[in-house]
Amino acid sequence: MLSLVSAGVLSAPVPFGGTYSQDFNSLASAGSTSAWTNDSTLPGWSLFAQNGTAIAQIAVSTGSSTSGSFYSFGADANDRALGALGSGGAYFGAPASGAVAGWIALALVNSTDATIDALRVQFAGEQWRYGGSTAGQSMTLEWGIGDSFAAVQSWIAASDLFTWTAPVSTGTARAVDGNTLPANGGGRMPQVGGDLSNLGWEAGKTLWLRWVQKRTATGASNGLSIDDLVIEKAGTDTTRPRCNPACQRPMQSVWQSIPAPTR
Ligand SMILES: [Ca+2]
Ligand SMILES: [Ca+2]
DSSP, X not given: OHHHHHTTOXXXXXXXXXXXXXXXXXXXXXXXXXXXXXXXXXXXXXXXXXXXXXXXXXXXXXXXXXXXXXXXXXXXXXXXXXXXXXXXXXXXXXXXXXXXXXXXXXXXXXXXXXXXXXXXXXXXXXXXXXXXXXXXXXXXXXXXXXXXXXXXXXXXXXXXXXXXXXXXXXXXXXXXXXXXXXXXXOOEEEEEEEEEOOOOBOTTOEEEEEEEEEOOSSSSOOEEEEEEEEEEEOSOOOOOOOOOGXXXXXXXXXXXXXXXXXX
């Protein structure tokens, strides 16, 4: 609680009891900009520029806008995605070409009574704008554990399964339909992700996932976003089932209770 107060964030953290999903469809669809408050506009979600500045405004676009900003991307009010178009401007604290512009971060608190070691994380990557650079642009995922974003001691890069590359990378700069598959000229990569393992995410602790938004190495950046996120507890972990006294017998007594084999 102290860390929440010191961070100026009074809203409750998002508990994770085994599943979490987010479709971002509550994000603004009207106007060109929309106010954003970390861990409030979307509970659990925060936006940071690469210099650590918390973001207070996002842009709203179908992919036609060229401004460097975090974005609510989408064609209409029914389906939004959360993303960014990187730039070297003040919004992202003037990052260099090819460098990190900012992060889309999700914080979840382990509300189970056991350590969670593995999560299945799946989402769609949606490209809503092609900036005109053939340098290509990818989005990666990192995770860490800490009471706040700034308190995470080490960010661990998720595997290549969690990295996706803008599918539209040729021709003139233009808006892209992020809800349409690349085979049909669109920018939607529907199945990104896999299992994160060896998390060591203890009960009551906060896990952070952050999607890394970069500028393209050359030219104008693409508008890249995430959508349709689903997180589930996965794999074998150190979860101890809630237990009646019968299953708390020492292992030795269990072995001793097994009849010796007859030969
Ligand atoms: Ca959506
Ligand atoms: Ca979508």
